[in-house]
Amino acid sequence: MTKTTSRRLRKKLYLEEFAVFGFICACDLDETEAGFDLFLDELVDVVEARGLIIGGGGSAKEFAAFVASQQRYGSATEEDRQAVEQWLSAQPRTSQVVIGKLIDANYGV
Numbered sequence: 001m002t003k004t005t006s007r008r009l010r011k012k013l014y015l016e017e018f019a020v021f022g023f024i025c026a027c028d029l030d031e032t033e034a035g036f037d038l039f040l041d042e043l044v045d046v047v048e049a050r051g052l053i054i055g056g057g058g059s060a061k062e063f064a065a066f067v068a069s070q071q072r073y074g075s076a077t078e079e080d081r082q083a084v085e086q087w088l089s090a091q092p093r094t095s096q097v098v099i100g101k102l103i104d105a106n107y108g109v
Contacts, residue, residue: 014073014106021075022068024100025084030093031060039063039093046087050080068105076102 011018031039036059047054047067051074056065067084069075085099103109 011073014104018073019075019107020068020073020105021102022066022105023076023081023084023102024064024066024098025088026062026064026096026098027088027094028062028096029058029060030095033060035093036060036063039091043087047084050083052076052080066105075105078102 005013005015010016014020029036029039040063044054048070051070052067053070054065054067056063058064067076067080081099081102085097088094088097088099
């Protein structure tokens with residue numbers, strides 16, 4: 001938006017000081033279908049313990065998701081990125097772990 005917008009409109013549109021940031025995480029897996037369900041349960045526990053939410057999915061061979069804050073105007077942090085990356089990298093059943101940079105969850109920039 002090139003014009004100056006009111007605080008109320010910036011908040012409604014999640015702009016500037018109200019922007020919400022999250023990150024993409026992805027990895028290759030070597031799992032069975034039952035093991036994939038267990039992997040997802042464990043990952044969700046790690047993510048929720050940090051006050052985050054995760055959306056995405058995959059299969060027993062690959063997984064990709066977007067991670068963001070549970071708070072309406074909250075954002076994931078660099079520490080959150082590192083924690084998820086460390087957990088994924090520490091799993092013996094994962095390879096090719098990719099953690100994206102923090103991006104605007106609403107506008108993708």
